[in-house]
Ligand SMILES: CC(=O)SCCNC(=O)CCNC(=O)[C@H](O)C(C)(C)COP(=O)(O)OP(=O)(O)OC[C@H]1O[C@@H](n2cnc3c(N)ncnc32)[C@H](O)[C@@H]1OP(=O)(O)O
C-alpha cells in the first residue's frame with residue numbers, strides 16, 4: 342500500500358503542468374496549435390519548413406536575409422564524416438532505422454568537439470548541424486541496407502528536394518515536395534509530448550544536446566508516440582480491402598487492441614494537424630493512384646468516431662502519405678525525427694536558459710524495511 346492516496350498520484354503525468362514554455366501552444370478546447378503564436382495551418386500555407394525551424398529557434402519568422410543565412414548554414418553542414426558513413430555501413434541490416442538514427446546521432450555527438458559547450462550560440466549551431474545531418478544519415482542508411490551506395494548531399498537543392506535525391510537519386514514532382522514539406526512543418530513541434538519531455542529531462546541534468554536528442558529519439562520510437570505512423574500503414578496493409586475496414590476495426594476493438602493513429606493524450610475531439618495533413622495525403626493519393634488507401638482511411642475514421650468517439654491523430658494521414666511518396670515503412674518514424682529535431686532543440690535551449698533539475702517523487706508500494714540475512718541463512722527455494 343502506498344502512503345500517498347491513489348487519487349493524488351498523477352499516473353503518466355496526465356493533466357500535470359510541469360513548467361512553462363514559449364515554443365508552442367496546444368489548445369485542447371479549440372483543437373488548435375500555434376508555434377510561437379502562429380497557427381500551424383498558416384505556416385503550412387505561407388511559410389516552409391526552414392522558416393518554421395527558424396521560428397521555433399528564434400521566436401520570430403525570418404526575413405529574407407536571416408532565412409538565406411540559415412539555408413546557407415544548413416547546406417554547409419549536410420555532409421557527414423567518412424567515419425560516420427563507415428559506422429552506418431557496419432549497422433546490422435535488419436536493425437530498425439530508428440535504432441540506426443539513434444546510434445548515428447549519438448556518434449555525431451562524440452565526433453563534435455563542441456558537444457560540451459552549452460552556450461546558446463553553440464547549441465543553436467549544433468541544432469542546425471543535426472537538422473542538416475540527420476537526413477544525410479537516414480538516407481545513407483536506407484541506401485546501404487538496400488545494397489546501394491550513399492548519395493552525397495547536394496549544395497544546390499532545398500532541404501526536402503535534397504533528402505529525396507539522397508534516398509532515390511531523383512527529385513520528385515513539386516506536389517510531392519510540397520506534401521512532404523507540410524508533413525515536416527506539422528511534425529515539428531508539440532509542447533511537452535513524451536519525446537520532448539525526455540529531451541528536457543536529460544537536459545535538466547546539464548547533459549549535452551546530442552545526449553538529449555539521442556534519448557528523445559528513443560522515446561519517439563514507441564508506437565504509442567512516433568512509431569504509430571509506421572503501425573498505421575502496417576494496419577492498412579493487413580486490412581487490404583477498404584470494404585473490410587469497418588469490420589476489422591470493430592474486431593480489433595472487441596479484442597481490446599489499440600488502433601494505431603487514433604487517440605491523443607491532449608486532444609480529445611480531434612488533432613489540430615489532421616485536416617491539413619489529410620488534404621496533403623489525398624493530393625498524394627490523386628497523383629500516385631492511392632484511392633484504395635483513401636477509401637480505407639475514410640472507413641476507419643468514420644467507424645472509430647461513430648463507435649468510440651475517438652479521433653485520428655497526425656500519424657493517421659502521415660503514414661499513408663509517406664507510403665505513397667515511396668518511403669519504406671520503417672523509415673516513417675525517422676522522417677518524424679528529421680522534423681521534430683527542430684522542436685526538440687528549441688525546447689532543449691529553453692530548458693538550458695532557465696534550468697531546474699526534473700526529478701519528481703514516487704509513491705513506494707514495495708516491501709517494508711527488513712533485515713538482510715547472510716547467503717547461508719536464506720532458504721534454498
Ligand atoms: C504524433 C503522436 O505521437 S500522436 C499519438 C500516436 N499514438 C497512437 O496513435 C497510438 C494509439 N493511441 C493510443 O494508444 C492512445 O490514444 C494514446 C497513447 C495516444 C493516448 O493515451 P491516453 O491519453 O493515455 O488515453 P487512454 O489510453 O487512457 O485512452 C482513454 C480511453 O480511450 C481508449 N483509446 C484511446 N486510444 C485508443 C486507440 N487508439 N484504440 C483503441 N482505444 C483507444 C482507451 O482504451 C481508453 O479506454 P477505457 O477508458 O475504456 O480504458
Ligand SMILES: O=C([O-])CC(=O)C(=O)O
Nearest residue numbers: 530531533534535606607
Ligand atoms: O503531443 C503528444 O503527446 C504527441 C504528439 O502529438 C506529438 O508529439 O506530435
